[in-house]
Amino acid sequence: xxxxxxxxxxxxxxxxxxxxxxxxxxxxxxxxxxxxxxxxxxxxxxxxxxxxxxxxxxxxxxxxxxxxxxxxxxxxxxxxxxxxxxxxxxxxxxxxxxxxxxxxxxxxxxxxxxxxxxxxxxxxxxxxxxxxxxxxxxxxxxxxxxxxxxxxxxxxxxxxxxxxxxxxxxxxxxxxxxxxxxxxxxxxxxxxxxxxxxxxxxxxxxxxxxxxxxxxxxxxxxxxxxxxxxxxxxxxxxxxxxxxxxxxxxxxxxxxxxxxxxxxxxxxxxxxxxxxxxxxxxxxxxxxxxxxxxxxxxxxxxxxxxxxxxxxxxxxxxxxxxxxxxxxxxxxxxxxxxxxxxxxxxxxxxxxxxxx
Numbered sequence: 521x522x523x524x525x526x527x528x529x530x531x532x533x534x535x536x537x538x539x540x541x542x543x544x545x546x547x548x549x550x551x552x553x554x555x556x557x558x559x560x561x562x563x564x565x566x567x568x569x570x571x572x573x574x575x576x577x578x579x580x581x582x583x584x585x586x587x588x589x590x591x592x593x594x595x596x597x598x599x600x601x602x603x604x605x606x607x608x609x610x611x612x613x614x615x616x617x618x619x620x621x622x623x624x625x626x627x628x629x630x631x632x633x634x635x636x637x638x639x640x641x642x643x644x645x646x647x648x649x650x651x652x653x654x655x656x657x658x659x660x661x662x663x664x665x666x667x668x669x670x671x672x673x674x675x676x677x678x679x680x681x682x683x684x685x686x687x688x689x690x691x692x693x694x695x696x697x698x699x700x701x702x703x704x705x706x707x708x709x710x711x712x713x714x715x716x717x718x719x720x721x722x723x724x725x726x727x728x729x730x731x732x733x734x735x736x737x738x739x740x741x742x743x744x745x746x747x748x749x750x751x752x753x754x755x756x757x758x759x760x761x762x763x764x765x766x767x768x769x770x771x772x773x774x775x776x777x778x779x780x781x782x783x784x785x786x787x788x789x790x791x792x793x794x795x796x797x798x799x800x801x802x803x804x805x806x807x808x809x810x811x812x813x814x815x816x817x818x819x820x821x822x823x824x825x826x827x828x829x830x831x832x833x834x835x836x837x838x839x840x841x842x843x844x845x846x847x848x849x850x851x852x853x854x855x856x857x858x859x860x861x862x863x864x865x866x867x868x869x870x871x872x873x874x875x876x
Contacts, residue, residue: 663693671695691756692748706825710734710811711758713787716836720800727796729809735790757782758810769834783808784837804840809833 634640638649669678670689678685689695712729719725732754740746761783764776771777787806797803810832814825 663688667693667695691752706815708813708815709755709758710813711754711808712811713790713806713808715787715791715796715803715807716805717797717801718804719798724804725801727791730790730794730796732786732790754786757786780837784839788839805836805838807834807836 638646641649666685666688669675669681669685670693672678710731710733712731712733714729715727717725717727736750736754739750743750757779760775761779764772764779766772771780784806787808788803791797791803791806812830812832814827816827817823817825
């Protein structure tokens with residue numbers, strides 16, 4: 521029988537703590553398991569500090585230590601102690617696994633990603649951007665379609681709407697096949713002009729040749745944005761003349777006469793820019809000539825071409841029609857004004873006679 525039975529009046533020994541009687545297993549556990557209790561306390565503190573995983577490990581160790589320390593309790597209930605140890609071990613292992621796999625903290629909600637590009641605009645501006653994009657796409661498709669019809673062989677659309685296509689393409693978007701032709705242009709053509717000047721004393725002098733192509737070349741060379749006039753005015757005018765004249769320099773049709781007028785006006789503008797007439801001088805006639813030189817083929821090519829330039833000299837053209845048109849217009853206006861004045865005076869005289 522135990523010394524501290526509930527029915528016994530015996531007092532606890534000197535080494536036994538005061539307090540209510542407890543079962544032997546618990547007393548033994550308290551007597552021999554102080555360290556286990558401390559470990560349990562430490563395990564709880566570790567659970568608070570380390571977020572739960574360390575406390576679970578401490579609890580498992582405490583349970584196993586307490587089961588081992590209580591001699592009587594372990595002897596009386598070995599299965600219960602073993603079961604408690606297994607449960608504590610499983611809990612510790614789960615806590616360690618959770619701690620090793622996850623941080624233990626609840627993941628915070630992710631912030632929505634910021635929108636960029638058109639999606640960042642308000643619905644009103646998004647609609648505007650879509651409309652602008654649609655307009656640009658339609659314009660690009662229409663331009664490509666018109667250019668395609670311009671370079672395509674003759675067909676039903678070009679026969680019915682050729683004028684509209686030409687109005688859109690010429691002169692800024694004109695296309696030709698010279699670059700991709702089987703025999704592309706392999707010549708350097710230099711267009712030159714000279715003039716006969718009527719001097720102030722009534723004499724006539726002839727200027728030297730002005731190389732108009734070289735002037736355009738100097739204006740284009742080193743210029744990142746050369747004008748359309750510098751690049752194409754003279755070149756297109758000369759091509760226009762060659763295409764509308766025969767080998768005897770006689771115009772073929774109305775377009776031939778138009779090309780001559782175009783070249784005369786270009787000559788007057790260029791000569792005036794170079795001050796060819798001088799003080800008191802007047803340009804009376806102009807003459808064009810072209811100097812064509814073949815481009816030297818590459819060294820690896822077996823092609824042989826003549827290096828001698830070919831000169832084509834046109835007849836003298838009078839520039840009086842250019843000034844005559846202005847004079848005729850002025851004379852016509854003066855004549856019409858004089859006739860109107862005569863008619864007005866006649867009408868006034870008739871009214872006066874009737875009144876008398």
